[in-house]
Amino acid sequence: MQPKQTIVHLPVYQPGKPIEEVKRELGLTEVIKLASNENPFGSSPKAREAIEAELSNISLYPDGGAVQLTEAVAEYLGVETNQIIFGAGSDEVILMLARAFLVQGDETVMATHTFPQYKHNCQIEGAVSIEVPLKDGTHDLEGMLAAITDRTKIVWICNPNNPTGTMNTDAEIKAFLAQVPPHVLVVLDEAYCEYNTTDEFPDSIELIGQYQNVIALRTFSKIYGLASLRIGYGVGHPDVIRSINQVREPFNTTRFAQAAALAAIKDQDFIKSCREANTAGLLYLTKQFELLDLQAFPAHGNFIMVDVGRPAGAVFDGLLRNGIIVRGGHLLDFPTSIRVTIGSQEQNEKFITALTKVLADVPVQV
Ligand SMILES: Cc1ncc(COP(=O)(O)O)c(C=O)c1O
Numbered sequence: 001m002q003p004k005q006t007i008v009h010l011p012v013y014q015p016g017k018p019i020e021e022v023k024r025e026l027g028l029t030e031v032i033k034l035a036s037n038e039n040p041f042g043s044s045p046k047a048r049e050a051i052e053a054e055l056s057n058i059s060l061y062p063d064g065g066a067v068q069l070t071e072a073v074a075e076y077l078g079v080e081t082n083q084i085i086f087g088a089g090s091d092e093v094i095l096m097l098a099r100a101f102l103v104q105g106d107e108t109v110m111a112t113h114t115f116p117q118y119k120h121n122c123q124i125e126g127a128v129s130i131e132v133p134l135k136d137g138t139h140d141l142e143g144m145l146a147a148i149t150d151r152t153k154i155v156w157i158c159n160p161n162n163p164t165g166t167m168n169t170d171a172e173i174k175a176f177l178a179q180v181p182p183h184v185l186v187v188l189d190e191a192y193c194e195y196n197t198t199d200e201f202p203d204s205i206e207l208i209g210q211y212q213n214v215i216a217l218r219t220f221s222k223i224y225g226l227a228s229l230r231i232g233y234g235v236g237h238p239d240v241i242r243s244i245n246q247v248r249e250p251f252n253t254t255r256f257a258q259a260a261a262l263a264a265i266k267d268q269d270f271i272k273s274c275r276e277a278n279t280a281g282l283l284y285l286t287k288q289f290e291l292l293d294l295q296a297f298p299a300h301g302n303f304i305m306v307d308v309g310r311p312a313g314a315v316f317d318g319l320l321r322n323g324i325i326v327r328g329g330h331l332l333d334f335p336t337s338i339r340v341t342i343g344s345q346e347q348n349e350k351f352i353t354a355l356t357k358v359l360a361d362v363p364v365q366v
Contacts, residue, residue: 006104006126013120014331022325032350033325034341036227037162037192037303041277041344043225043260044270050263051256062255069258073233076265077205082238085245086253090191090219090232095121097215097234099247101153101185102127109147110156111139113163113333115189118156127153137164137297137305141176148184155180158189159202163332163339165299170202177211185240188216191232192301194223194271195278201300205235212237220257222302223274224264231257278302281342288352292359305329305339308355310362312338318358324351336365 016035023031066086074081087093094117102108104126110118112131119129130152132143139157148155160167168176173188180186188204204216215236221227231253234244264270282299289296289306296306308315312335316328319338329337340351 004124006124010120010123016325016327019325022320022323026321026323028323031323031325032343032347034343034347034351035325035327035339037222037301037341038227039223039225039274039302040341040347041225041274044264044267046263046267046270047224047226047260050259054255054259057255060255061251062253062258064250064252066253066258069262072262072265077235079205079208079235080238083208083235083241085234085241085248086258087232087234087248088230088252088257089221089227090189090217090234091117092230092252093217093232093234093244094118094187094189096244096247097154097185097187098122098125098127100243105151106153107149107151108154108156109144109152111144111158111161113161114139114156114158115162115191118158118187118189122154134161134164134166136166137161138166139168141168141172145176145179148181150183152181152184154185154187156187156189158191160192160196160300162191162301162303163327163329163334164297164305165301165303165339166297167196167198167201167300169200171200173202173207177207177214180213182213184213186211186214188214190216191219191222192303193218195275195301197275197279198300208236212239215240220261220264223271223278224261225274226257226260226264229254229257229260231261277344278342281345281348284345284348285340285342285352292356299342303339303341305334305337307334307337308359309336310359310365312336314362315355315358318362319351319354322354322357324354326351 019031070081070084098121102125106127108122109130112133122129130147215234219232294306312329327339
């Protein structure tokens with residue numbers, strides 16, 4: 001037996017260690033996970049109630065078209081229902097995009113340091129990923145434009161970018177889109193857009209109305225706090241959405257995910273409170289990093305990447321021994337940085353206490 005050639009050298013995704021395993025291995029009673037950009041405040045209580053109410057239907061397939069949820073999200077965004085597609089997380093929308101649009105030999109353009117699932121899925125389809133280095137941690141849109149050829153099918157822009165947390169502004173994205181040839185689909189991955197507090201963040205819904213070749217990806221995993229349920233969506237032109245729908249599995253999102261997302265999108269008070277707490281946490285961490293003389297990228301999501309000036313693996317290990325799980329930059333090609341999710345104030349304070357201790361123990365990398 002031979003798997004398809006494009007996956008022969010593909011690594012298997014390595015998830016971070018679960019909290020329970022870290023507790024057991026290190027004999028710790030309390031472990032704080034700030035590694036996967038989850039919501040430290042959980043999810044809306046209304047989402048939980050909706051799941052409980054749905055339990056009696058556990059033996060029935062979900063609505064494959066997620067009609068009720070589609071209507072609610074379309075109304076919330078001010079778009080038509082045929083402009084929305086749901087996936088088992090926005091991860092699945094990325095997969096479906098690659099499946100629907102890419103064949104062997106196509107090219108796609110993305111940043112060198114960005115969300116890895118773009119490259120992963122493009123590779124599976126046999127497409128060539130042209131990677132453009134970030135500029136000061138931010139997508140270099142001029143460089144990406146220059147990388148577009150006649151063979152380019154998709155350009156991926158992660159905004160705010162994971163792992164750096166940086167943002168491309170509305171003006172930058174508009175200037176970019178004005179020059180992208182119409183045969184190229186531009187994916188704006190906005191998994192963290194609800195955390196934005198600046199006026200400069202692009203209004204991707206407006207852009208979708210203007211450009212048929214733009215799709216925005218959003219998720220219920222981050223600020224909505226429903227990561228375990230796996231539900232995210234794409235918003236774009238009906239023709240693009242139809243193509244994705246053609247490759248979608250019949251029942252790709254569960255009843256529980258749909259019910260919880262429906263309740264969650266209606267509870268915008270919860271979202272507002274999470275955004276405010278995130279902004280306060282971001283300010284706190286930024287200030288603490290300054291006091292520790294550490295440089296961080298300007299963050300626009302619910303995580304921050306900070307240069308700890310020491311080997312990231314050693315700082316990661318030190319934090320782990322103190323019961324804090326972060327994402328080590330050594331795994332992301334940022335050898336002296338760590339990416340940390342903004343937690344609750346209590347979690348942020350514990351993280352800073354642990355980091356201060358660890359920095360004193362790990363020699364500075366010169
Ligand atoms: C930029 C970005 N896009 C997409 C995702 C996928 O999220 P989900 O599949 O949970 O919707 C993530 C998750 O970390 C992310 O950081």
